[in-house]
Every structure is written in structure tokens, then in C-alpha cells.
Amino acid sequence: MSLFVQQIFNGLKVGSVYALVALGYTMVYGIIRLINFAHGDFIMVGAYTLCYTIPLMVNAGMPAWMAVVLGIVVCVIVGVVVELLAYRPVRKKGTNMTALITAISMSLFLQNTAQSLFGSAPKPITTIFDLEPINIAGVSIAGETLVTILIGFAVMITLTVVVNKTKIGRSMRAVSQDRQAAILTGVNVNRTIxxxxxxxxALAALAALMYCANYPAASPTMGGMLGLKAFVAAVLGGIGIIPGAMLGGILVGLVESLSKAYSAVLTGGIITSAFSDAVVFMILIFVLLIRPAGILGKNEREKV
Amino acid sequence: MFSKLSSKVNFIAVTLLFLILVVLRETGIFNNYVMGILMLACISIIMTASLNVATGYLGQLVIGHAGFMAIGAYTAALITKAFANADILNGSGIENFFRFIIAIIAGGILAAIFGVLVGAPTLRLKGDYLAIATLGFGEIIRVIIQNLKICGGKGLAQGSAGQALIGINRLADFYVVYWITVLSLAFLFCFARSRYGRVLKAIREDEIAATAVGIKTTRYKILAFSMSAFFAGLAGGIFAHYLGTLAPGTFDFNKSIEYVIMGVFGGMSSFSGSVIAGTVLTVLPEALRSFADYRMLAYSVALILVMIYRPQGLFGSYEFSLTEQLDKYFDFTNKVQARKEKKAAEKKAGKAAAGEGGEK
Incomplete structure (x- = not known):
């Protein structure tokens, strides 16, 4: 039983990291229908920034997690530059497919830039949070786990409020519903995007902090699988829907940790823990077949 | 088969290119290393052209093509291994040739079957969702292969999971592979230009309109998808018998992306583009070995620039036609036509003369 609870918390922890990343995917997809493949690599950028800024913060006598402020600044700059230099010109001319391929190339570009700058070996990151483990139901849970889960929920609630209650959120929703109409009502579409x-x-930088708190290393390709799974999470929950990203993230995290722990026992060793990646993707396809727009997504009928 | 003039011209051109390559190889100007790169270029061309059918003509972005390649590669490798163990067609020369052909076709067929299995449920999805589903399937296939006992180590009964499959007979001979590539391209080109190809284009342009004129869209989508998978499997089989070893991590997401990049670079619905992009993007990295570290960097920048300034790819949907070029510079078709008519006239005249002679 204690193993089970441990696994549940493990899943929640991984799931919260996925959820943070998935929120980033969902925000961008919701507004311009683009799978931002480079989002996973924004996390990598954030992780490398942390790698260099944490020692600075510690030397200056500040808590290590304050480094995330610089991380956010760097990530936002990278994100905006990517949008201005690559995505915007492509969006003007190309189709959905060209935009998607631009995003994939951008991801390759960031990965390879990191590789030529920092080498392909993972760089260790010093401890970010120094927290005592907490006992719940006889199971000791690492402090990082709880912080990760809490931050995940906090970000989700903040984003929901921003999107639903503020002026900028309203213009975001307007652009996502009908770009032409949004222009007509005076929304500055490009600035909103x-x-x-x-x-x-910024979410990617935050996700980098939480990821590195749990797995303290930065490598050029760290964003790849993390990004893919987080994207799966976003699609599972219903891409473009903020609570959906959270739900999907937690779900993927739970499925992953539980399938790692129990699949070998349940199937008599046929499906081993090495299959956990495949299990995640199988669930994705299964969900897409039943609910093509994700769990919380609305099925829109195409009109002729 | 060669009823049209252009088919004859193309056949002669392809044969000439082949003969040039034969001479270059036999005289040793192209060593084994160069021939190996050309072989990889052939594999890239088949992969890119097969992707063209699904992505260019059908308009569905497939980013799990390496999965089908993996199925073909492992199937073909295991079949030649099984044949060798059972000592069937295990000689040299012609026997090896048949063993190779049987193995890669079997690999292609299994990949096509998987294409149907994967396509039937997922092709109902649209756009990005389909892309993600194919990505998912590619990853699932890779993970499963990684964990199958028969697909690792020495393979078959002596296999062990998670390792590279070693000791595959290196049966892929450049001359054979060259003609397989030519045949595949010819087939795919004809397919794309046939009634079926036009149906696929109709679905790409407007699925609802296509349904409205009575096209069974799902059936055609699955057909195109499995056809695409077949040729990916074929290319995988060649790949396996060229390398001699198969590492389980080879056929990952990045491999799929590599071929998508080639396809996009060349132009998504142009087979000429596939040939040029497949060759250039395979040969160029080898030529730039010394810049290996910055290779992918240059790639990604080039790709983004292509997307910004030429979103339809270098060729777009333009197909290079040798006959057209000949016409442009030499007025080829008309000359041939004139010669034919002249000959026919001469024959007629000859016959008439003979007839007259008979009358006398």
C-alpha cells in the first residue's frame, strides 16, 4: 500500500511538471493553432540558464530558486525572438503544415545551438530547494514533490483567471475564436500573439525550475521526450483548454509511474516497465479515437 | 510499357546514368565509401517519395514514417537470417539476389499491413491530431521493437531484447538498389498521376467536396497510407541489408523528421523534388564531414528560410521533365514525330512502289 501511495505521489510530481509544460503548449495552440514543437526546447534554454544563474544567486546570498527570474527573462526573450523571426513571417504566407515544420526546425535549431555551445554531456545543476521530506500516511514524500504539485495548480488557476477575467485574456480569446473579427474590433492581433x-x-522557465528540482541536470536534448509527453498531455486533456492541460499532465504522469511500477506484475512480465513510453502513446491514440478533441475538448462539427 | 515517347526518353536517361555509375565504380573512381553514400541516397529517395504520397498528395502530415521503416528493416533482416539458418537461397550471386528481394518485399508488405492497421482508425483524425497520432504510433513501434527478444543481439531464437541486431548479411548491392529505386519512383509517379492520384488530390483540396462527389475518402486515405508504408518498409529492408546492424534507437522521432525535412525541402508533391532533396541532403552532410557539429544547425536554419521564402519547397509541385527540356532546346518531339512520319511515308512509298512493281 505504501508503495502504491509513493507511486501516486511520484505520478503527481511528474504529472505536475508535464502539466506546466502542457500549459505552455496549450496557450500557444489555443491562439494560433500551432503545435509549438520548440516549446520543449524553451525548457532546455531555461535549464541551462538555471545552471549558470543558480551559483550567482547563491553567491549573492539569495535563495537558489530566485534564479528562475533570470530564467524567465531569458526564456521570454528567446520565445519572442523565435516568434518574431520565424513564426510570424511563416504565418503570413504559409499553411498550417509549413508552420508546423518551422516549429520542428526551430526545435532542431535550439537543440543544436545548445549542443555546440555546451557540448552534449549533461550539465549538473546544484540543489534548488532544500526541503525536508514530509510524512503522509506513513510514506515520506520529498518536499520538491509537494512544491511541484502546488506550483502546478497555482499556475493553472492564475492562467485561467488571466484568460477569463483580464483585458489581455479577452483579446486572446477573441484572436483564437476569429482572427479577422478580432482585427475588426480593434484587437492588436500580432501583439496578442x-x-x-x-x-x-515564461511557463517553460518555470517548468524548467520544477523539472531541475527533481532531476538536476541540463542537456541539449532534454526537451525532446519531455516536450513530446507534455504535448501528449495537452492533447489528452483537450488542447487549447487550460484545465485540460492540467488534467492531461497529471493523467500522463500517473499512467507513466503506475505502468512503470505495476505493468510487469499485472501482465505476468509480458509488458515490462520499459514499455511505459509506449503505454502513454497508446492511451493518447485510444483517447483520440473516442474523443477526437481530447477529454475536455468540444467536438466541433465542420460546416460546409 | 514504353508506348509514350517520354517513357522511352526517361528510360534511356536512367540507363545512361546507371552505366556512368557502373563505369565510375568499376574503374575505382568511386570507392566503396562513395557507393555507400549513394546507396543511402537511394534509400532517402524512396523514403521521401513514399512520404510524398501521404503528405504531398493526400495532404496528411505523417511524422511517424520511421516506424514503418523500422518494421520493414527488422522483418527483412530476420527473414534473411531465417533463410540463412535454414540454408535456403543461401549461396552467392543470384541466390542472394532472390533472398534479398524476397526479404525486402516481405518487409514492405508487413509495413503496408501495419499501415492499414494504423491508418484505419487514425485517418479519421484531422490535421495536427493525425500528425500526433502517427508520431505516437512511430514511438510505440520503436519501443515494442526495442523490447522484443527476436529483434536484438543475434536475432531470432538467440536474440536478446534491447540490443542492436547484428550479423545481417550485407546483401544490398548498389546496382540492384539503383533499379529498385527507379522502379519504385516510376510506380509512385504513375500512381500519383493516375485516377487514384487525382482522387487523393481532391481529398487534399477539400475533403467535404470530395465526399460530396461520391469519393469514399476513408478507403482512399487508407490505400495511400498503406502504399506509403509499403515503400517505407522496402527502404527499411534495404537499409538493414546495407548497414548489417540495426540499433533499436535508429528509428526514432528524429529519423521521421529527417525524411519530412527532405520532402518539404524538395517540395511536398514533387517526385523530382524528392530525388533532388533526397540525394543532396544525404550527400551534403557527408561532404561536410568536417563541419559535422554545425551540420544540423545549418540544416535547421536553411529549412526555416525555405519555409519563410518558399513555403511550397524548392520544386513545389513542379516535375522535371527531360522530354520537355529536350523540346525546349532541340524541338525534340516534333523532330521525332517528323522522322516517324517521314519513315512511314517512305514505307508507304516503298510499298506503293512494290505494289506498282507487282502490277507490272
């Missing part, structure tokens, strides 16, 4: 990218990138 750039701002969305900035928010997404």
Missing part, C-alpha cells in the same frame, strides 16, 4: 508566446516561454 507575441504576448502569448512570452507567457508560454
Amino acid at each position: 507575441t504576448l502569448t508566446f512570452a507567457i508560454g516561454a
